[in-house]
Amino acid sequence: MTPSDQTLWQRLDRFGRGVENALLMVLLCALIGLASLQIALRNFGGGGFVWSDELLRVMVLWVGLFGAVAASRDDNHIKIDLLSRILPERVNRWLRLVINAVTAIICGVLTWCGERFVAGERAFGSTALDGLPVWLLQMVIPIAFGLMAWRYAVFFGRDLRSLARSVNR
């Protein structure tokens, strides 16, 4: 990797992180705003609007999945970390390689499942939120798992490179 590659890579990484942060901020603020507005309307304005409940529920799914994508960036998922503290670093590197590969593959399969699910809903043509095709809202599932698969594939590639380098040496 040349230095300019590295800076490009770092810039991409910063850009991705910025997009995630912006998306999470917008979603969370919208969630807080809409949930509060709903309470206000229910108590003082006679009922609120019909689809705000549904929109809130979908936004929880979205914010959760993008939170999960953000967790993947720093490999910060809930895990039982039992062995890595005991095993020597040499073994740990191999283990991480396997784990990142498996994670990327499983996320890939989940992406594929998500696409099939969305395609099915699309063919069925059901709508939500006052006429919006429901599959548009569900697209977040394959998108998020796709991003996570990509993220762990990158981790895998990085580990593989550093392993290869240490073996060559």
Place this chain on the structure above:
Amino acid sequence: MILIGLALVLLAIAGAPLFVVIAASALWGFQQAGVDLSVVSIEFYRIAEMPVLLAIPLFTFAGYLLSESSAPSRLVRVTRALIGWLPGGLAVVALAACALFTAFTGASGVTIIALGALLFPALREDGYEESFSLGLVTTSGSLGLLFAPSLPLILYAIVAEQSNAGAAVSIDRLFRAGLLPGLLMVLLLAGYSLWRNRTRRVPLATMSWREVRGALWEAKWELPLPLVILGGIYGGIFAVSEAAAVTALYVLVVEMAVLREIPLSRLPAIMRQSMVLVGGILLILGLSLASTNYLIDAGVPAHLFALVKAHVTSQLTFLILLNLFLLVLGALLDIFSALVLVVPLILPVAAGFEVDPLHLGIIFLANMQLGYLTPPVGLNLFIASYRFERPITQIVRATVPFFLILLVSVLIITYCPQLSLLLAGEPGGGGGR
């Protein structure tokens, strides 16, 4: 089949993200049963069909924001002004403040970071032994789990409702069920703290009305929060998600616009941090909906019940085994994963032994609270070791007496169902929503 199971367990303890292990087991199970794999996504989408889940991102964000502000130090000052003049008062202050803070911030370890960092030096300054202070602060980090509106309570109610094993568990009944058991834990720990420091002869601080007034005034913006939220929830005025929305909006406005303790530039990072935790929880919840669905289709809970029933005859033996099992579980799994993975399986079994699902929830969470303090993966131990820069072994030794006290309270909670059920009220009654 056994080979695949073994490989998955190995992956899990080797440190693979838990959601991967859960997803893999669900995918593999449905594949074996010849079911179209898109079912995993269909189950996952049920996340968007549970209105209560809204409470999780909102409370988590409010908790993270509170712990970044100076609210923890104001909370300590108020509690100290009110009960600090008692003998052993500061220890009791620590317990009370931590319990309240944990109830509001979930159980993610922020209590030790936000409050423990204030209380530990204060305790040392007041002449409490290092080992006692360390143990107290580490233990308090997960105290308050049983008080509304803690996330694990909400999550238990959600999971119990989803697995529809007989009686419904309403969130507001569960909140009331947690009150007495939670108080029992606080009282036993407070009693121990007083007894342990009975020979300490330091001049007691005097109760000063001036200090009380000053502390209350300083905390005037945060004070309404517990009053309104706890009153609203326990009084059945708010639904949980409404309480969460009010809390999040109020905390955001007060900390960012009124008190301005957190620079606006910090906000994206705080939001990101809190949503990373939410994402982790929802991911595991969504995928375990799929894996649980497979297990129920395959009749695993029924088999499990038959298996247990063949060896265990009385409710008492069942409860003893349950405690042992949950102790081990709590030592290995974090509270959220344990909830979504194990509750659907043990709910029907417990129902077969006529254990009330509310009581089961309180037993489960009380046991998991012990899990925060047990090696190898006790979260509080690691956070305390990191925060106070002490070796893990020292922290473990310091927490042993507190752990034993909590163990006693877990046993009382388990074998006195009345403690949990007394305030819960009749199903459907009690004025909640």
